[in-house]
Amino acid sequence: MTLLSNILRFLSGDAQADRVVPPTGFTARLTVFASAAMAFLAVFALAFSLATGRLADRWGDALAKSATIRISAPADQMDAQLLAVTEILATTPGVKEARPLGEDEQRALLEPWFGPDLPLDRLPIPRLVEVIEDDEGFDAAGLRARLAGEAPGAILDDHARWREPLVKAATRLRSLGLVAIVLITALAGVVITLAASAALSANEQVIRVLRLIGARDSYIAHAFVRRYTLRALAGAAVGTVMGALALFLLPSAGAEGGFLTGLGLQGWQWLWPLVIPLFAALVAFLATRQAALTTLQEKR
Amino acid sequence: MIELEQVAYGYGTGTLLSDVTMSLAQGSFHFLTGPSGAGKTTLMKLCYGELVAEQGSVALFGQNVREMQRDDVAEVRRRIGVVHQDCQFLDHLSLAENIMLPLTVSGRALHDPSELQELLAWVGLQQQANAKPPELSGGERQRAALARAVIMSPDVILADEPTGNVDWDMSVRLLQLLVELNRMGKTVMIATHDMNLIRSAKSQVQARVLRISNHQVTAAGANL
Numbered sequence A: 001m002t003l004l005s006n007i008l009r010f011l012s013g014d015a016q017a018d019r020v021v022p023p024t025g026f027t028a029r030l031t032v033f034a035s036a037a038m039a040f041l042a043v044f045a046l047a048f049s050l051a052t053g054r055l056a057d058r059w060g061d062a063l064a065k066s067a068t069i070r071i072s073a074p075a076d077q078m079d080a081q082l083l084a085v086t087e088i089l090a091t092t093p094g095v096k097e098a099r100p101l102g103e104d105e106q107r108a109l110l111e112p113w114f115g116p117d118l119p120l121d122r123l124p125i126p127r128l129v130e131v132i133e134d135d136e137g138f139d140a141a142g143l144r145a146r147l148a149g150e151a152p153g154a155i156l157d158d159h160a161r162w163r164e165p166l167v168k169a170a171t172r173l174r175s176l177g178l179v180a181i182v183l184i185t186a187l188a189g190v191v192i193t194l195a196a197s198a199a200l201s202a203n204e205q206v207i208r209v210l211r212l213i214g215a216r217d218s219y220i221a222h223a224f225v226r227r228y229t230l231r232a233l234a235g236a237a238v239g240t241v242m243g244a245l246a247l248f249l250l251p252s253a254g255a256e257g258g259f260l261t262g263l264g265l266q267g268w269q270w271l272w273p274l275v276i277p278l279f280a281a282l283v284a285f286l287a288t289r290q291a292a293l294t295t296l297q298e299k300r
Numbered sequence B: 001m002i003e004l005e006q007v008a009y010g011y012g013t014g015t016l017l018s019d020v021t022m023s024l025a026q027g028s029f030h031f032l033t034g035p036s037g038a039g040k041t042t043l044m045k046l047c048y049g050e051l052v053a054e055q056g057s058v059a060l061f062g063q064n065v066r067e068m069q070r071d072d073v074a075e076v077r078r079r080i081g082v083v084h085q086d087c088q089f090l091d092h093l094s095l096a097e098n099i100m101l102p103l104t105v106s107g108r109a110l111h112d113p114s115e116l117q118e119l120l121a122w123v124g125l126q127q128q129a130n131a132k133p134p135e136l137s138g139g140e141r142q143r144a145a146l147a148r149a150v151i152m153s154p155d156v157i158l159a160d161e162p163t164g165n166v167d168w169d170m171s172v173r174l175l176q177l178l179v180e181l182n183r184m185g186k187t188v189m190i191a192t193h194d195m196n197l198i199r200s201a202k203s204q205v206q207a208r209v210l211r212i213s214n215h216q217v218t219a220a221g222a223n224l
């Protein structure tokens, strides 16, 4: 409550107090522009992080799911081989669950390709066993070797595995996106500190006069800090809107639309960019206050 | 109010003031004279904490300057009105805003807004209230500086050459303002070269004259 009222008082400010520091045209425009540009970049870094995060999650889920064992054998050996496979799987470490697909399930899988009237019982259709891994995962090469020995018609298809490096890459990309956000934030802090320091030294005489007539450091610092915080807030708001608009206007492809077109934000994620201007204002506040108090310490 | 004990100061180019012991008692009226470059402005700066004594101690309202926090310095300066020799205005604000600035920065306002008009009238600046300081003559700036120094109704007024650039009639007028304030109990010190001003004050107020010579501050005799 006090924090909120402090913030409100800070933002509403004291018009007279603002006027004691002369307008600083050049650094002012510089600050607004820099904040806008960095907010724009931050929107993309954010979207990038969220998109790669989604990708990693999606692919990671698929990975966790399953592998399939396909048994192709003459009809009279089918049951024997199925039994052998089930027994092998029961003793394979890393297998959480193994389940032969029923006839109905297989029919459902094939229906889209061959239509509903498929005479499954009369066709040499391979039987499928769904294998669900536990967290450790099984040793695919070892399992293949055992299958080849005991159920020659069984083939392990761990199609999801090729995605593993991709998931790793996507996770890494997400971290890179976060690093980019941190760097942009740091850069915003640096730029605003430089602009504020320049303004402070340009106003050395003003600060001297204010001190001489009894102004406290906090009063003088406040005049600068408020100004730069509001500029960063305004600039970042504009930059964020532009960035979000650019994302919004990206041509969208479906869920499978690949990586680049998946860069947009989804649903509640559109709320994330709202944080950027507030965060920029916070960075500006801290950076300017630090610069102002440091500069003031050197004077009497 | 202001006490200096064996104070020494120099700007790194040698001693300017040494072994200065003096005190401005409440309600006292002092003149400070001495040749140009003797250190009058420097002594004033020691008296409002812009400079810190190299040796000895300066106490403002009982607080040792060397031990004051920055906010204490600000607080003390609100109780000491200073006419700086080089005026020190904010050039982007109007004269009236500059005069009101001590009130502004301490979050105060005049009890009665007409006080500002009266003060401007006294120093002859009603016409210039909205002008910017760089548009004014040296004498006008000095009058404005005096107005700013007294606007807070401070306990102590330190005026460094307040009449340096004004004609004799205006000098008398400004002196009268300071004398009036002194009668109200304010402590006043005026640095000046103008012996006529000192003489004319002597008929109105019990003024003591301090002279800086040979790095020392001494009480000047009655025979000016």
Ligand SMILES: Nc1ncnc2c1ncn2[C@@H]1O[C@H](COP(=O)(O)OP(=O)(O)OP(=O)(O)O)[C@@H](O)[C@H]1O
Residues within 6 Å of the ligand: B011, B016, B034, B035, B036, B037, B038, B039, B040, B041, B042, B043, B085
């Ligand atoms: N900031 C400074 N750095 C170095 N030397 C200084 C500084 N300020 C003043 N001085 C020197 O100190 C000496 C005293 O200066 P001060 O301004 O106190 O003299 P003053 O008595 O007020 O002279 P005036 O009557 O001309 O105003 C001068 O020789 C001046 O050159």
Ligand SMILES: [Mg+2]
Residues within 6 Å of the ligand: B040, B041, B042, B085, B160
């Ligand atoms: Mg001087």
